[in-house]
Amino acid sequence: MTTVSGTRVDVISRDVLPPHSSIVVSARLAVTVEGAEGVVDLTGELRRIVADSGTAEGSLHIYCGHTTCGLVVNERDGGLDLDMGEVLERIAPHSSKHHYAHDKLRTPAERLVHGERDNGHSHARAMVATHPELSIPITSGALYLGRWQAVMLAEFDGPRTRELLARVHTALPPTTTGSTASA
Template sequence: MRQSATSLAISTTGRSLVETTREVAGWVHNQAVDTGLLTVFCRHTSASLLIQENAAREVPGDIIDWLNRIAPEDGGWQHDDEGPDDMPAHLKAILTGVSLSIPVMGGDLALGTWQGIYLAEHRTRPHRRNIVLHLMGE
């Protein structure tokens, strides 16, 4: 059993979903692991990770709109140290999660045909986010 780990820096443009499938899959492929398990972990409390459809252009925008309805900036939140998007960003990260487990089969991510890995940026301004990849396998 082998293990490998790395981190990826992802630049965001503000509230959005940033697809990271290509970068993650490329790193996994370079590890030469045939069968294993990849953990993807977001090191932030106001950003998160999703596996979601990557074929229809409208899906990311619809997800962002839905999250904004569930955790609006004008929700009367007490925590607003970094602005009105601060607490809603934390709530959205709770809902969507900061970690993913993805099987590796035949040296590739075992994602479905229309599945992609996304970093969800929940803040309104751009950030540089960090995700950690940990692969165990043989």
């Protein structure tokens, strides 16, 4: 478990798959963001998953099945977080400052499902600033990230707990069928 400024990353399941699968480990992560918006560094937990898998060469695939948050690889820096917040406020102003059809055209039943929360800005921000999935190479048993790169979840509609799926794929050697020569 990693705890940073009102956030938490927990591995909620970890499965080791059968020997002849290219997927070595499949893990589900629960990421809790206690603020309305926030960036959570997942790099440490993902590095542990890769290290524990024993995979020397392959890739890590991580998927976020949500529409108001997403994944990003960039530098983990407080100043950059502030800059991106300002950029996103210009591109996709908060729902309280801008009309989003997503918010205003909902039926009363749809509003109840979403807790009466206007979140058009959250969808727009996730669409322009993040990805639903990432694939990162594993080489020499470690994630192949640049010196300043971190893998992060950017939340735009908190507070919430999000579930992510991470899978370690191994680069299996090609199977040889062997040829038999006829005499």
